[in-house]
Amino acid sequence: MRRFIHVRHSIWLFVIGCCGYATAQDSRPMIIPVESKQNAVVLQVDAKGQLSTIYFGTKLSNSATYQQIPATYQQTVDYSGVANAAYTAAGSKNLFEPAIAVVHADGNNGLDLRYVSHKTISRGPDVEETSILLKDPLYPFEVTLHYKVYKAADVIEQWSVIRHTEKGNVTLQKFASANLYLKASRYWLKQYHGDWVQEMQPEESQLTHGIKTLDSKLGTRANLFQPSVFMISLDQPATEDQGSVLYGSVEWSGNFRVDLELDNLDNLRIIAGINNYASPYILPANTAFETPPFLYTFSNKGKGDASRKLQRWARNYKILDGKGERFTLLNNWEATYFDFDEAKLKGLLKDTKELGVDLFLLDDGWFGNQFPRNSDHAALGDWQENRKKLPNGIAALDSMAQRNGVKFGIWIEPEMVSPQSELNAKHPDWVLRQPGREEHYFRHQLVLDLSNPKVQDFVFQIVDSLFIKAPKLSYIKWDCNAVIYNAWSAYQGKQSSQLYVEYVRGLYKVLARIRAKYPTVPMMLCSGGGGRVDYGALQYFTEYWPSDNTDPLERIFIQWENSYFYPAIASANHVTDWGKQSIKFRVDVAMMGKLGFDIVVKDLKEQERTFCKEALTNYSALKDVIWHGDQYRLADPHEGSVAAVMYLDEKQSSGVMFNYLVNYRYGEGSKLPIRLKGLDPCKRYQLKEINLYPEEVSTIPDNVTFAGDFLMTIGFNPQLNLKRTSVVIQINEAP
Numbered sequence: 001m002r003r004f005i006h007v008r009h010s011i012w013l014f015v016i017g018c019c020g021y022a023t024a025q026d027s028r029p030m031i032i033p034v035e036s037k038q039n040a041v042v043l044q045v046d047a048k049g050q051l052s053t054i055y056f057g058t059k060l061s062n063s064a065t066y067q068q069i070p071a072t073y074q075q076t077v078d079y080s081g082v083a084n085a086a087y088t089a090a091g092s093k094n095l096f097e098p099a100i101a102v103v104h105a106d107g108n109n110g111l112d113l114r115y116v117s118h119k120t121i122s123r124g125p126d127v128e129e130t131s132i133l134l135k136d137p138l139y140p141f142e143v144t145l146h147y148k149v150y151k152a153a154d155v156i157e158q159w160s161v162i163r164h165t166e167k168g169n170v171t172l173q174k175f176a177s178a179n180l181y182l183k184a185s186r187y188w189l190k191q192y193h194g195d196w197v198q199e200m201q202p203e204e205s206q207l208t209h210g211i212k213t214l215d216s217k218l219g220t221r222a223n224l225f226q227p228s229v230f231m232i233s234l235d236q237p238a239t240e241d242q243g244s245v246l247y248g249s250v251e252w253s254g255n256f257r258v259d260l261e262l263d264n265l266d267n268l269r270i271i272a273g274i275n276n277y278a279s280p281y282i283l284p285a286n287t288a289f290e291t292p293p294f295l296y297t298f299s300n301k302g303k304g305d306a307s308r309k310l311q312r313w314a315r316n317y318k319i320l321d322g323k324g325e326r327f328t329l330l331n332n333w334e335a336t337y338f339d340f341d342e343a344k345l346k347g348l349l350k351d352t353k354e355l356g357v358d359l360f361l362l363d364d365g366w367f368g369n370q371f372p373r374n375s376d377h378a379a380l381g382d383w384q385e386n387r388k389k390l391p392n393g394i395a396a397l398d399s400m401a402q403r404n405g406v407k408f409g410i411w412i413e414p415e416m417v418s419p420q421s422e423l424n425a426k427h428p429d430w431v432l433r434q435p436g437r438e439e440h441y442f443r444h445q446l447v448l449d450l451s452n453p454k455v456q457d458f459v460f461q462i463v464d465s466l467f468i469k470a471p472k473l474s475y476i477k478w479d480c481n482a483v484i485y486n487a488w489s490a491y492q493g494k495q496s497s498q499l500y501v502e503y504v505r506g507l508y509k510v511l512a513r514i515r516a517k518y519p520t521v522p523m524m525l526c527s528g529g530g531g532r533v534d535y536g537a538l539q540y541f542t543e544y545w546p547s548d549n550t551d552p553l554e555r556i557f558i559q560w561e562n563s564y565f566y567p568a569i570a571s572a573n574h575v576t577d578w579g580k581q582s583i584k585f586r587v588d589v590a591m592m593g594k595l596g597f598d599i600v601v602k603d604l605k606e607q608e609r610t611f612c613k614e615a616l617t618n619y620s621a622l623k624d625v626i627w628h629g630d631q632y633r634l635a636d637p638h639e640g641s642v643a644a645v646m647y648l649d650e651k652q653s654s655g656v657m658f659n660y661l662v663n664y665r666y667g668e669g670s671k672l673p674i675r676l677k678g679l680d681p682c683k684r685y686q687l688k689e690i691n692l693y694p695e696e697v698s699t700i701p702d703n704v705t706f707a708g709d710f711l712m713t714i715g716f717n718p719q720l721n722l723k724r725t726s727v728v729i730q731i732n733e734a735p
């Protein structure tokens with residue numbers, strides 16, 4: 001719905017142009033509220049056509065009252081008058097971090113963007129897109145701001161499209177997706193840092209004046225040290241159930257940059273998008289530069305509510321097959337590493353069936369002949385089956401899997417090339433490398449130039465040929481282990497400063513082609529752990545690999561932090577031999593997402609094997625609520641000795657509660673009851689412990705029922721102690 005609000009003392013006129021745009025007809029202010037079910041971003045056009053943000057937060061019941069907001073603030077002077085610009089342009093009156101900086105065709109770097117028109121169109125049930133056209137009054141240069149509002153989900157995707165018709169190329173020096181402006185007494189940033197096997201380490205701190213930047217310059221697996229997901233709490237740090245909090249994330253699988261600038265008025269400017277680091281972009285006339293979306297949601301009910309909004313949105317609109325099913329699997333990486341042959345794999349296919357999972361996933365090491373892939377030093381790029389290990393190829397494995405009544409999946413790392421490979425020898429110009437300089441390797445490998453259409457074809461064909469050889473292939477694990485060193489592209493040549501941007505665009509082109517031909521085949525986004533997960537990529541992938549660290553104790557923390565931003569259905573959790581915990585503890589933790597195994601099944605004791613099979617049966621009954629239900633974080637492992645997470649269906653009638661002891665000092669346990677959330681206070685629920693070893697009897701009686709209000713006010717004690725470190729409770733509405 002299109003909305004126009006007449007500001008006090010003004011009669012704001014508008015007309016609908018032939019293209020459906022509203023256009024300004026006089027010089028008086030106009031307000032453009034961009035509203036979701038509960039939130040609003042309110043923009044204002046002043047007499048000079050300057051577009052600014054006058055409000056960000058909870059929606060007001062009467063949108064006409066947004067006009068009264070600016071007068072209620074008595075902050076210090078905004079000298080420039082554009083500190084709250086909706087898209088800050090460098091080179092005119094701006095005094096802060098810009099959203100856009102350009103060098104025009106004539107060398108001038110001044111830019112001034114003024115409102116021209118706006119429109120709102122429907123993008124499907126419950127989704128609306130408002131676009132606002134801004135133009136430079138002097139140069140034929142324009143930017144359209146897009147706000148795609150997922151109304152019920154309370155999520156906005158915001159991006160910009162930049163165009164010009166100047167006589168020559170314009171250089172874009174900065175090209176953000178979005179520029180938000182928040183007002184509060186104080187701002188608290190929750191951000192993440194990490195490294196291999198230490199992903200998603202949280203830090204929360206109060207923002208001080210000046211700029212705090214979250215960014216990546218790694219090129220490919222951009223999240224290795226820092227992901228683009230973050231939270232901003234307003235006034236005070238939000239808790240799980242209280243406080244105002246914004247979640248933000250750039251939908252981009254390459255270098256990103258988020259600037260958080262606290263200005264002289266004590267307002268927070270958030271400027272987010274692709275990182276312009278070493279990336280001036282040459283934009284020819286009549287060509288659109290479209291930024292990726294910056295994604296955000298806001299809640300005044302705490303971090304839990306905000307994350308459930310984001311998770312629901314992700315399942316309904318973004319993650320591939322977010323509302324669908326997933327395969328449980330047995331992976332051979334940690335069971336064999338590179339040391340396998342057809343006979344060994346035949347045994348693993350039998351184990352897959354025997355364990356009761358859906359699919360066998362063949363990992364790294366199956367390819368390369370001139371340079372066999374027997375370690376991570378060779379063969380990336382040579383995607384032909386190794387004749388010694390797999391004399392009958394993957395087609396035979398695929399058929400064998402069918403005969404065993406399981407599905408077959410395979411690992412690839414298609415963006416990469418080993419220096420020791422036939423591909424590198426044949427197409428040296430397809431590889432990112434600096435001519436004449438020493439070459440630098442990350443995990444002994446180089447990165448292919450995905451900005452080159454020929455390389456895009458090659459990568460598409462890697463996937464396509466797998467399906468041609470093994471038509472029943474049911475799963476792909478897409479790995480990516482190197483960062484971009486040696487950042488120069490033979491294909492881009494003098495325009496190599498565009499490489500970081502064009503690499504990701506090239507990757508998305510390949511993924512879009514794959515999805516056009518193979519729309520639903522599940523694919524895991526992996527990168528030596530959680531170095532790569534974002535919503536730009538997840539539109540092509542069904543799941544991601546949070547970390548190579550599968551020690552279940554560590555995973556509780558990693559999965560906990562990821563769960564703020566990504567739903568459980570997308571979290572690939574494998575049971576491995578990492579950590580000292582029991583198989584039960586390991587399986588319980590892996591069940592909080594998409595369950596898989598990467599163990600030697602034959603090494604399991606009889607009792608452990610029986611436990612796994614029964615747990616898989618339980619998982620079949622619970623996976624719907626884990627994958628598609630609402631998630632509630634009940635007890636934070638960072639704050640006490642216990643972690644507890646629950647999943648509940650929409651009808652508030654069935655769910656599951658996972659509880660873990662995370663501190664093993666003397667006398668530790670669940671001393672207090674844990675309050676459940678999201679239940680119907682008027683219903684009665686039966687809570688029953690599941691995932692027990694054969695013959696094990698729970699200390700929790702399973703014939704007691706509790707009122708929903710009791711469970712949410714007083715709570716339930718899962719009776720964790722040093723002998724019961726992991727307890728899974730099934731929740732069902734009492735008959």
Ligand code: DGJ
Nearest residue numbers: 333363364527528529548
């Ligand atoms: C890194 C992944 O995270 C692992 O699971 C495994 O697939 C290896 N790569 C294989 O090289």
